Every structure is written in structure tokens, then in C-alpha cells.
Amino acid sequence: MKVFKTIDQFRQWRRNEFLEARSVGFVPTMGALHAGHTGLIDHAKSENDSVVVSIFVNPAQFAPTEDFDSYPRSWETDKIKLQEKGKVDAVLLPLIAEMYPSGITLDVSQQQGTFVHVQGLSHQLEGKARPHFFRGVATVVSKLFNIVQPETAYFGQKDIQQTVVLKALVRDLLIPTTVRVFPTLREDDGLALSSRNAYLSPDQRKHANALWRGLSAARDVYLSHKDSSRDEILGAAQKIIDEVSQLTQCEVELEYISMASPETLLEVGKAVDGTILSGAMRIGKKGQLVTRIIDNLILES
Ligand SMILES: Nc1ncnc2c1ncn2[C@@H]1O[C@H](COP(=O)(O)OP(=O)(O)OP(=O)(O)O)[C@@H](O)[C@H]1O
Numbered sequence: 001m002k003v004f005k006t007i008d009q010f011r012q013w014r015r016n017e018f019l020e021a022r023s024v025g026f027v028p029t030m031g032a033l034h035a036g037h038t039g040l041i042d043h044a045k046s047e048n049d050s051v052v053v054s055i056f057v058n059p060a061q062f063a064p065t066e067d068f069d070s071y072p073r074s075w076e077t078d079k080i081k082l083q084e085k086g087k088v089d090a091v092l093l094p095l096i097a098e099m100y101p102s103g104i105t106l107d108v109s110q111q112q113g114t115f116v117h118v119q120g121l122s123h124q125l126e127g128k129a130r131p132h133f134f135r136g137v138a139t140v141v142s143k144l145f146n147i148v149q150p151e152t153a154y155f156g157q158k159d160i161q162q163t164v165v166l167k168a169l170v171r172d173l174l175i176p177t178t179v180r181v182f183p184t185l186r187e188d189d190g191l192a193l194s195s196r197n198a199y200l201s202p203d204q205r206k207h208a209n210a211l212w213r214g215l216s217a218a219r220d221v222y223l224s225h226k227d228s229s230r231d232e233i234l235g236a237a238q239k240i241i242d243e244v245s246q247l248t249q250c251e252v253e254l255e256y257i258s259m260a261s262p263e264t265l266l267e268v269g270k271a272v273d274g275t276i277l278s279g280a281m282r283i284g285k286k287g288q289l290v291t292r293i294i295d296n297l298i299l300e301s
């Protein structure tokens with residue numbers, strides 16, 4: 001497993017892969033690796049000759065009020081996990097200064113240089129809660145795709161809006177990379193694996209699956225009566241999260257719950273197969289560490 005800290009050295013390796021006609025599958029990450037990430041690596045290895053993983057905590061997708069400084073960084077353990085996995089050919093660990101030659105600040109109004117904005121898909125859902133977020137993701141993924149030039153890139157359904165934004169990005173910018181999306185890996189109680197789960201206290205962890213339980217209850221309403229109203233479907237999710245928030249001292253708060261079109265990510269009045277149910281939940285006392293949990297499912301009968 002080769003580890004590259006400069007773009008130039010990575011590009012020399014990549015050139016050789018082109019010369020030898022070896023296909024490259026790419027798994028972009030922010031590190032603090034878990035089975036969700038290594039599952040994507042398995043898919044990449046089964047579909048390509050070589051696998052590249054990037055680890056880069058991207059400042060442009062964090063607001064000044066968010067957790068850029070405290071985001072878990074664990075390269076030594078990540079390296080061991082990747083080596084033990086034995087399926088990764090190259091790891092890219094780029095420096096912020098190389099990724100953002102014009103410099104980068106978290107304050108969007110002070111930023112200089114070139115940014116990529118996927119209009120129409122970035123303002124709703126997660127984009128409403130994090131208005132800077134998809135601009136930061138689209139920008140860094142464009143840069144990473146320019147560096148890695150993968151045939152195929154692998155993403156998790158857990159960040160479903162990100163996958164819709166990135167599919168539009170490669171289509172609109174004519175980037176010759178296929179975006180592949182794989183299901184969310186979960187803990188036994190349904191909580192989606194996520195690097196930020198490390199922030200949860202043992203008590204918070206006990207209640208952290210409330211969003212998933214809520215989404216699952218909403219799906220059950222749809223499956224039992226296909227013509228259920230939007231209020232009936234989303235009300236079932238809301239009810240579970242309200243119950244949990246009343247029974248715990250941890251402060252659990254639903255941020256949003258959505259029933260949206262998979263193409264436009266805009267809210268719909270009527271659910272059909274393919275409709276996305278998604279939500280975000282905050283857990284933690286105000287003024288202390290508050291963890292956002294996001295999750296989703298796609299309705300299917
Ligand atoms: N539970 C999961 N199942 C499948 N894929 C996942 C899961 N969690 C993350 N991924 C995917 O791994 C890739 C890298 O994600 P990232 O490094 O941000 O990890 P994360 O666990 O989502 O972190 P965070 O806690 O910041 O949301 C993304 O494509 C993401 O969707």
C-alpha cells in the first residue's frame with residue numbers, strides 16, 4: 001500500500017496505472033475509518049484493478065461554528081486498518097495548502113478562489129441546515145477527481161443528498177467517472193455507522209438509533225397503506241423521536257424530517273416507491289457537545 005502526501009507523487013503513480021491499463025476505483029473519506037468505509041473499499045476492489053482511498057478533512061465543508069478542529073483524525077489507526085484490509089493500492093493524504101492553492105477559510109464570505117456549486121440540489125435538506133456544505137463537498141470532490149481520475153468512485157447512501165449532488169456534478173462537468181452508491185452499514189440496533197458516533201456518551205448512544213427507528217416506522221406506514229398521507233407517514237417518525245426525547249435526559253431534538261423526490265430532492269405530497277425518507281436529529285445538551293445524526297431510506301415495496 002503506497003501512501004502519498006503530495007499530489008505530484010500521487011500523479012506519477014496514477015500515470016503508471018494508465019500506462020498499464022489498470023482501472024482505478026476511488027473511495028474518498030475524511031478518515032476515522034469504520035466498516036462503512038471498508039465496505040466501500042470491498043466494492044471498489046471487486047470492480048477495479050486498483051483501489052485508491054483519500055483521507056482529507058475538508059475545511060470548505062465546515063462552517064466556522066462546526067467541528068472542523070475536533071473532527072476525529074486517526075491516521076495511525078486508519079493506516080493499520082487499511083493495511084490489514086489488504087485491498088488498497090494507494091492512499092492519498094493531501095495537505096490543505098496543496099488542495100486550496102488560493103488559501104481557505106471557513107468563513108464563506110472571506111473565501112478566495114474557485115468553488116463548485118451544484119445549483120438546485122444544494123439548498124434543501126442538509127443544505128438548509130448547512131448552507132456552505134455541498135459547495136465545499138462539490139469543490140473538494142472535483143479536485144479529488146482531477147487528481148485521482150478514477151473510472152469509478154464509491155459513496156455511501158448514508159449521505160444520500162451528497163450522492164445526488166455528486167451524480168449531477170459529474171454529469172454537468174463532463175467528468176468521466178461513474179458514481180456508485182452502496183447501502184448504509186448499521187450497528188445491531190440500526191444506528192448508521194458514522195465517524196461522528198465517537199462523540200456520543202454511553203447514554204446518548206443508547207438513544208441514538210431513534211432517527212432510524214422513526215424512519216423505519218414511517219416506512220411501515222407506507223408499506224401497510226400505499227396511499228397514506230404525507231402527515232401519516234412522517235407523523236409516525238416524529239412520534240418515535242418525540243417519545244425518545246421525552247424519556248431521556250440527553251436532549252434529543254428532531255431537526256427535520258423529509259419525504260422527497262429522489263431526482264429533485266424537493267418535498268413531495270404523495271409517497272411512491274423510490275421516494276426518499278430522510279432526517280436529521282440532534283443529540284446533546286445545548287451549550288455542550290451536540291452531535292447531529294443523519295439517516296435515510298428509500299421506499300420500496
Ligand atoms: N454507515 C455507512 N455505510 C456506508 N457508507 C458510509 C457509512 N458512513 C459513511 N459512509 C460513506 O463513507 C464515505 C466517507 O464518509 P466520511 O468519511 O464522511 O464518514 P462518515 O462516517 O460519514 O463521517 P461523518 O461522521 O463525518 O458523517 C462517504 O461516501 C459516506 O457516505
Ligand SMILES: CC(C)(CO)[C@@H](O)C(=O)[O-]
Nearest residue numbers: 028029030058137140159
Ligand atoms: C465525500 C467527502 C469525502 C468529501 O469531503 C465527504 O463529504 C464524506 O466523507 O462524505
Ligand code: BAL
Nearest residue numbers: 030061062133159162
Ligand atoms: N459524511 C459527511 C461529511 C460531513 O458531514 O462533513
